[in-house]
Amino acid sequence: MKFETQCIHAGLDVENDTPAIVPPISPSTIYEIASDGDTDKGFLYSRLGNPNRLQLETLLAAIERGKACAAFASGLAASAALLQALDPGDEVIFPDDIYSGNRNLINGILKRWGLRPVFVRMSESGEAKNAITPKTKLIWIESPSNPMLRITDIRSICNIAREKGIRTVVDNTWPTPVNQLPLELGADFVIHSTTKYFGGHSDLLGGAVIAAENDAFFERIRYNQQLGGGVPSAFDCWMLNRSIRTLPCRMGVHNTNAEKVAGFLVNHPKIEKVLWPGIESHEGHAIAKEQMCGFGGMISFLLKESGESTQKAVSRAKLIKHATSLGGVESTWERRRATEGEASETPENLIRLSVGLEHADDIIEDIEQCLR
Numbered sequence: 001m002k003f004e005t006q007c008i009h010a011g012l013d014v015e016n017d018t019p020a021i022v023p024p025i026s027p028s029t030i031y032e033i034a035s036d037g038d039t040d041k042g043f044l045y046s047r048l049g050n051p052n053r054l055q056l057e058t059l060l061a062a063i064e065r066g067k068a069c070a071a072f073a074s075g076l077a078a079s080a081a082l083l084q085a086l087d088p089g090d091e092v093i094f095p096d097d098i099y100s101g102n103r104n105l106i107n108g109i110l111k112r113w114g115l116r117p118v119f120v121r122m123s124e125s126g127e128a129k130n131a132i133t134p135k136t137k138l139i140w141i142e143s144p145s146n147p148m149l150r151i152t153d154i155r156s157i158c159n160i161a162r163e164k165g166i167r168t169v170v171d172n173t174w175p176t177p178v179n180q181l182p183l184e185l186g187a188d189f190v191i192h193s194t195t196k197y198f199g200g201h202s203d204l205l206g207g208a209v210i211a212a213e214n215d216a217f218f219e220r221i222r223y224n225q226q227l228g229g230g231v232p233s234a235f236d237c238w239m240l241n242r243s244i245r246t247l248p249c250r251m252g253v254h255n256t257n258a259e260k261v262a263g264f265l266v267n268h269p270k271i272e273k274v275l276w277p278g279i280e281s282h283e284g285h286a287i288a289k290e291q292m293c294g295f296g297g298m299i300s301f302l303l304k305e306s307g308e309s310t311q312k313a314v315s316r317a318k319l320i321k322h323a324t325s326l327g328g329v330e331s332t333w334e335r336r337r338a339t340e341g342e343a344s345e346t347p348e349n350l351i352r353l354s355v356g357l358e359h360a361d362d363i364i365e366d367i368e369q370c371l372r
């Protein structure tokens with residue numbers, strides 16, 4: 001079955017015994033236990049599992065080409081559950097430009113728990129290779145990275161890791177499986193903030209880990225999901241199931257709108273640099289072309305201005321919403337450093353734009369008046 005068809009049909013008949021095409025929302029937190037102590041289909045208590053979550057996990061595993069999936073209440077809950085499936089003392093190699101929330105989770109919480117992080121420039125494959133020690137158990141890839149849009153050669157890092165028996169995970173939140181399929185490039189896990197393009201309408205939080213194999217390590221992630229308790233509500237799972245049905249159509253427009261906006265930005269006299277992997281001059285363009293089938297809806301660009309003037313340009317927008325996060329139908333942007341805070345290494349004149357599904361001409365017109 002082709003990808004677009006899977007997005008619409010996968011999971012629809014899971015735990016749906018009614019003639020309803022769209023499975024109903026199952027808000028019940030508890031399930032009746034039979035007189036012999038048996039639980040119908042294994043449902044007991046909804047933190048452990050419920051029909052809508054199972055439908056979502058089936059859908060996500062199918063479209064990421066995985067064998068198993070665990071859904072969470074946010075992208076960060078998914079990160080924590082994956083990393084705590086390791087043992088305290090294990091080393092993990094992370095990109096030095098990893099999404100700032102993950103960096104704070106690692107440095108602020110998981111280091112105290114015993115995780116040993118090593119940060120390298122992941123887009124230089126050699127740096128990860130050199131950082132491997134006998135204690136390395138996982139390599140984390142984020143490509144394109146947030147917010148610098150650096151491209152990592154996923155296949156190359158996964159090959160290096162596999163030779164040494166090290167697992168790999170790719171944060172596929174930005175590209176989505178429409179544009180990139182990391183498990184087919186050799187990764188062991190894909191991680192998502194489903195808050196972004198999967199949700200697509202800026203109205204829910206969620207996360208997920210999809211595994212290439214339903215093995216003992218994935219069982220640890222499942223255990224962390226059920227006992228750590230960072231699980232999504234039945235309603236949020238139902239909402240995600242609904243919005244993922246249109247993911248390929250939405251991503252198609254995000255991709256083409258971003259191409260038009262990037263084309264406008266590269267020719268603008270007030271712009272110092274445009275970071276979007278679809279541009280031929282982008283450092284990672286050749287690898288991106290190999291491993292992606294679309295370049296996504298996220299663009300970062302640097303103004304030939306101070307941080308203060310960049311902030312002012314952002315606040316002049318009439319159509320584009322000044323907000324953090326990304327992946328919604330509406331265009332949003334922010335001066336990323338202002339959101340990342342003190343520890344941020346993001347250039348102060350960098351604007352991160354999530355190109356929405358409005359007409360591209362309207363988005364461009366708004367940027368034009370902001371840059372005047």
Ligand SMILES: Cc1ncc(COP(=O)(O)O)c(C=O)c1O
Pocket residue numbers: 074075076077099101102142146171173174192193194195205206207325
């Ligand atoms: C690449 C990436 N990964 C993970 C996350 C975290 O997701 P959440 O906010 O759902 O916890 C984000 C959020 O912006 C992100 O951009």
